Amino acid sequence: MPMKFQFTITPTVGGETAEGAAEEEVPVYDLVIIGGGAAGLTAAIYAGRARLKTLVLAGPLPGGQPANTDIVENFPGFPEGISGSELTQRFRSQAERFGAQVVLDAVTEVDFSARPFTIRTYGATYRAQAVIIATGAVPRRLGVPGEAEFFGRGVSACATCDGFFYQDKKVVVVGGGDSAIAEGLFLTRFAREVIVVHRRDRLRAAPLHQERAFANPKMHFVWDSVVEEILGEQTVTGVRVRNVKTGETSVIEADGVFVYVGMEPKTEIFAGQVELDEAGYIVTDKHQRTSTPGVFAAGDVQDPDYRQVVIAAGSGAVAAIEAERFLAEETRPTQTQPPV
Amino acid sequence: MPLLDKETTEQVKRELADLAGPVRLVMFSQTFECDYCAETRQLVEEVAELSDQLTAEIYNFVTDKEKAEELGVDKIPAIAVIGAEDYGVRFYGIPSGYEFTSLLYAIRTVAAGKTELSEETLKTLAGVTEPVHMQVFVTPTCPYCPMAVVLAHQMAIASPMVRADMVEAMEFPHLAIKYQVMGVPRTVINETVHLEGAAPEPMVLEKLQEALAGEQI
Numbered sequence: 001m002p003m004k005f006q007f008t009i010t011p012t013v014g015g016e017t018a019e020g021a022a023e024e025e026v027p028v029y030d031l032v033i034i035g036g037g038a039a040g041l042t043a044a045i046y047a048g049r050a051r052l053k054t055l056v057l058a059g060p061l062p063g064g065q066p067a068n069t070d071i072v073e074n075f076p077g078f079p080e081g082i083s084g085s086e087l088t089q090r091f092r093s094q095a096e097r098f099g100a101q102v103v104l105d106a107v108t109e110v111d112f113s114a115r116p117f118t119i120r121t122y123g124a125t126y127r128a129q130a131v132i133i134a135t136g137a138v139p140r141r142l143g144v145p146g147e148a149e150f151f152g153r154g155v156s157a158c159a160t161c162d163g164f165f166y167q168d169k170k171v172v173v174v175g176g177g178d179s180a181i182a183e184g185l186f187l188t189r190f191a192r193e194v195i196v197v198h199r200r201d202r203l204r205a206a207p208l209h210q211e212r213a214f215a216n217p218k219m220h221f222v223w224d225s226v227v228e229e230i231l232g233e234q235t236v237t238g239v240r241v242r243n244v245k246t247g248e249t250s251v252i253e254a255d256g257v258f259v260y261v262g263m264e265p266k267t268e269i270f271a272g273q274v275e276l277d278e279a280g281y282i283v284t285d286k287h288q289r290t291s292t293p294g295v296f297a298a299g300d301v302q303d304p305d306y307r308q309v310v311i312a313a314g315s316g317a318v319a320a321i322e323a324e325r326f327l328a329e330e331t332r333p334t335q336t337q338p339p340v
Numbered sequence: 341m342p343l344l345d346k347e348t349t350e351q352v353k354r355e356l357a358d359l360a361g362p363v364r365l366v367m368f369s370q371t372f373e374c375d376y377c378a379e380t381r382q383l384v385e386e387v388a389e390l391s392d393q394l395t396a397e398i399y400n401f402v403t404d405k406e407k408a409e410e411l412g413v414d415k416i417p418a419i420a421v422i423g424a425e426d427y428g429v430r431f432y433g434i435p436s437g438y439e440f441t442s443l444l445y446a447i448r449t450v451a452a453g454k455t456e457l458s459e460e461t462l463k464t465l466a467g468v469t470e471p472v473h474m475q476v477f478v479t480p481t482c483p484y485c486p487m488a489v490v491l492a493h494q495m496a497i498a499s500p501m502v503r504a505d506m507v508e509a510m511e512f513p514h515l516a517i518k519y520q521v522m523g524v525p526r527t528v529i530n531e532t533v534h535l536e537g538a539a540p541e542p543m544v545l546e547k548l549q550e551a552l553a554g555e556q557i
């Protein structure tokens with residue numbers, strides 16, 4: 001197997017609690033960025049260059065969703081495409097280069113009722129004059145019987161992680177959007193057959209992805225169908241699908257099921273602290289401001305429409321610029337030091 | 341040609357800048373029937389160059405059989421990360437991709453000889469009197485996997501009864517089949533109990549206790 005080795009360095013679990021955070025007198029950061037994906041790390045690049053004392057709490061998936069994907073082909077500046085892990089690694093290096101501190105801690109609770117704002121993680125409490133929320137989105141579950149039971153035993157949401165285990169096997173991909181088709185195509189490198197089960201009669205994925213999918217002899221499609229149950233014994237043996245037009249049910253035999261049925265914003269811990277819309281997305285204006293002054297949001301956590309790396313990065317930049325302005329406005333009347 | 345590019349080398353130097361004590365990277369290899377032994381050896385040697393506290397020791401799995409047995413190494417490529425004592429921290433298969441992070445973390449933690457585990461976890465581990473073997477199956481392209489590996493390694497460092505292996509599933513397909521690995525990370529504890537995904541510390545601890553309880557019956 002020819003292999004190009006990559007060596008990725010991400011912040012590690014609990015290993016790096018930010019300096020002083022566990023002590024009683026916690027330092028007050030100018031800006032705490034919650035989330036270490038494209039939005040959070042781009043915000044950190046801008047905040048670092050604005051010389052704000054900035055901390056990024058990167059949470060459970062440093063680098064964010066692209067860490068889960070083989071290749072990103074539509075981020076400008078990389079005409080050949082770039083691996084998801086490398087792109088996120090580069091975001092982080094660039095943020096750190098300008099002085100932002102990136103730690104892996106996951107936020108468990110926030111209090112935005114008074115300033116400085118309070119941000120709690122499992123092991124520490126942080127305080128910040130301004131906050132950017134960039135916790136992104138996580139894959140939606142199907143919510144059908146068998147899904148939780150067989151997770152890790154045939155059910156997966158990460159083709160790059162688990163594709164290897166399906167060599168010459170038959171897998172079902174659930175969904176019809178860009179992720180479903182891109183990851184389905186990736187799986188054809190391993191699997192002998194990839195069956196896309198989609199609830200509509202056509203794909204939602206970008207035309208380029210569709211062209212590739214229809215041209216790939218290993219890809220097959222089951223239209224107008226939803227998965228009702230994931231079947232298995234020790235491991236997955238198949239899925240039961242129902243045709244939404246005819247109501248007929250049938251069983252598709254498969255060794256694995258990869259679920260790509262959309263994303264959900266990760267906002268539970270912010271309920272009651274900033275305004276959320278009905279679907280749980282944070283409500284922002286075009287300056288990335290939330291309903292709480294001093295708290296900004298960027299990326300997928302506030303974007304039900306586009307969900308792209310480049311857009312997450314762009315909104316992260318806006319949020320950081322606005323946070324800097326917000327802090328500058330506040331300090332202007334009392335500023336006594338000459339500008340440096 | 342070096343495996344680590346210039347940028348990565350600089351980053352590793354920073355990560356390993358103030359190791360709390362000396363660490364030996366004891367590597368087992370052989371020249372045939374081992375996919376990535378040559379690369380793993382090269383990686384160990386390159387990393388060892390990046391800190392004064394690090395030394396690389398290379399053994400031959402066949403001719404240095406006694407040494408392998410002493411360290412409980414039963415497959416290659418293997419790296420034992422050993423500090424003031426041998427805590428039972430092992431890597432089977434090349435720690436590339438996201439697992440490179442696990443290697444750096446293991447080096448730092450073994451150097452310090454102390455972990456970031458919670459008080460409760462440490463208390464529970466202190467009460468463990470039976471041997472525990474944790475095997476964490478990974479692939480190099482799995483961003484969640486280092487969390488599971490790092491947690492298992494920390495438990496090994498915290499308890500003399502616990503040893504913990506990273507096992508790169510693609511290099512040991514027979515083990516992936518034996519332990520029915522179809523998704524990673526998958527942690528197998530004492531052959532009996534398994535855990536899917538990067539679970540939080542209390543859940544892993546619970547599974548560890550479950551494995552021990554199961555054996556007493």
Ligand SMILES: Cc1cc2nc3c(=O)[nH]c(=O)nc-3n(C[C@H](O)[C@H](O)[C@H](O)COP(=O)(O)OP(=O)(O)OC[C@H]3O[C@@H](n4cnc5c(N)ncnc54)[C@H](O)[C@@H]3O)c2cc1C
Pocket residue numbers: 034035036037038039040057058059060061062063064065066068069071072073074075105106107108134135136137138179182183266269298299300301306307308309310312
């Ligand atoms: C399989 C797949 C393939 C994709 N391919 C492409 C593509 O080719 N091109 C493209 O443009 N887009 C692609 N996308 C979409 C793209 O990845 C997202 O739009 C983008 O990553 C959003 O960035 P973000 O920073 O807003 O959030 P995310 O990437 O979701 O990052 C969220 C961050 O928040 C952190 N976090 C979460 N909870 C907490 C907490 N409690 N405390 C602290 N931190 C927390 C996470 O650890 C993570 O670091 C793909 C998505 C998927 C799933």
